[in-house]
Amino acid sequence: MAEDIKIALEALNKIDASIATMQESVKKGEAAQADVQKKIDELGEKQVLFSRQLLDIQQKAQKADGSEVADKSIGAQFVNSESYKRFKGVTGVRSASAVVANKAAENPVTSAQAHLTPYRVPGIVPLETRELSIEALFPKLPTSAQSIEYLREKTFTNGAATVAEAAKKPSSAFEFELMQTPVQVIAHWTKITRQLADDAPALQAFINARMIYGVNLAAEDQLLSGNGTSPNLSGIMATGNYTAQAFKLAQLGGSGATMLDLLRISFATVNAAGYRTSAVVLNPMDWAVLQGLKASDGSYLLGSPANSFSASTIWGVRVVESAAMAQGKFLAGDFARAATVYDRMQTVVDIAAQNEDDFIKNLYTIRAERRLALAVEHSTAVIGGALSVPTA
The missing domain is CATH 1.20.58 (Methane Monooxygenase Hydroxylase; Chain G, domain 1)
Structure with a gap:
């Protein structure tokens, strides 16, 4: 024991x-x-x-x-x-x-x-990403040219009429103008270390995605509001590329008119010009104001808040929300006939180690680039401007 x-x-x-x-x-x-x-x-x-x-x-x-x-x-x-x-x-x-x-x-x-090792969440938490919706409004065609040239009908005097037997037929008059719009380049670049490129595939994917997004984000802004001064695109809201609304209060129905009446008459103006209004572009804050308009009994003019606005329409026209549209502005019309996007080169991402002193510093330069043009064929197919009811 x-x-x-x-x-x-x-x-x-x-x-x-x-x-x-x-x-x-x-x-x-x-x-x-x-x-x-x-x-x-x-x-x-x-x-x-x-x-x-x-x-x-x-x-x-x-x-x-x-x-x-x-x-x-x-x-x-x-x-x-x-x-x-x-x-x-x-x-x-x-x-x-x-x-x-x-x-x-x-x-x-x-x-x-x-020496406790923290848990590393895979990937990178990105900043906000804006939904891109403007480019999808226009038809898109590829091109291999450096500029787009097209003949646009300027005026049309229709002389067609009934004609008596053996009588002289009437003539019509047409006036054309030659239009040209250059292909412009949208690009940006950044640098990453070789160690990051070798050791973090998720980082590479993230940078590539953000680089492409950055180019397309700039393209969206240019397609909508580029001023046409090289190297900017001539966007759809540049002077001369759309019809600026200049309605009087009486045209909208008098003192009781709202912004809904402004849009109603704008749509009708496009339709009367021979087109068919397909969409209206609004800033999200302006769309929220329109959703909040109420009748005298307190009911919402655009319907109950319980209804889904995923397929939102005003007067039967689709609402396209975009932060690219300045608050207090709008644009409506037949976008499929108003303009065409020509793609000279879709967005590509290149990476190299021979830029400046990248080789010495073990750096990589990443560049994203795109080339495109916007040809506005029918400025009367779209109408827009100030989203406000005139005072007189």
């Missing part, structure tokens, strides 16, 4: 020494805290097992000869153990996990010492 007790005590002391050694390795930064803690927990289970075996041996010895085995009860063994001497002052029988907790309390290991 005495030999069994000795073996159990030696095993317990070895476990205590192993735990102390592992804690010291964590403090010195030689081992990861998570790995050490796992091993300590395993040793703690063995420590509890040996303690129970020791108690069982003592109880059997007492039953055998009625003695207390030289006062070697579990309590006496604990207070005389090496563990208790190292942590003197703490009373009560404790498990292995309690001993480890007190060791950590005396010499706490900080997260900096343990």
Whole structure:
């Protein structure tokens, strides 16, 4: 019995020494805290097992000869153990996990010492991305030319009429003008390190996506409001490319008129010119104002807020929300007949390491580029301007 007790005590002391050694390795930064803690927990289970075996041996010895085995009860063994001497002052029988907790309390290991690695979320959280909706309003054609030239009908005097037998037929008069619009370049670039390019494929994909988005975002703004001064496109809202609304209050129905009446008459103007209004472009804030218009009884003019506006229309015309449209402005019309987008080169992304001193600095230069033109064939097919009711 005495030999069994000795073996159990030696095993317990070895476990205590192993735990102390592992804690010291964590403090010195030689081992990861998570790995050490796992091993300590395993040793703690063995420590509890040996303690129970020791108690069982003592109880059997007492039953055998009625003695207390030289006062070697579990309590006496604990207070005389090496563990208790190292942590003197703490009373009560404790498990292995309690001993480890007190060791950590005396010499706490900080997260900096343990070199804990944070969880890295895959990819990159991007900034806001604006929905691009203007370019889709126009038909698109490819081209290999540097400029687009087209003959546009300027005036038409229709002389067609009924004619008596053997009488002279009437003539009609046409006037044409030669129009030309250049293909313009929209591009931008940025630099990344070679290490990022090699070690972070997600970053490469992110940059490529943002580079393409940046070009198409600039193209959207140009197609709508480019002023035509090179190298800008002549956008659909440039002077001469659309019909500017100049309605009087009486045309809209008098003093009770709202912006809905302004749009109603604008649509009718386009339709009367021989086209068919297909869409109206509004700034999201202006669209929200129109949605909030109420009748005298408090009901919303455009319908209950419970209704979905996913397929929004005004007077049967589709509403296209775009932050590219300036607040307080609108544009409506037959966009499919008003203008055509010509693509000389769709957006491409190139990467090189030979730009400037990139090779020396281990950098890559990424460039995104697109070439396109906008040919406005029918300025009378679209109408727009100030989204406000005239005062007179």
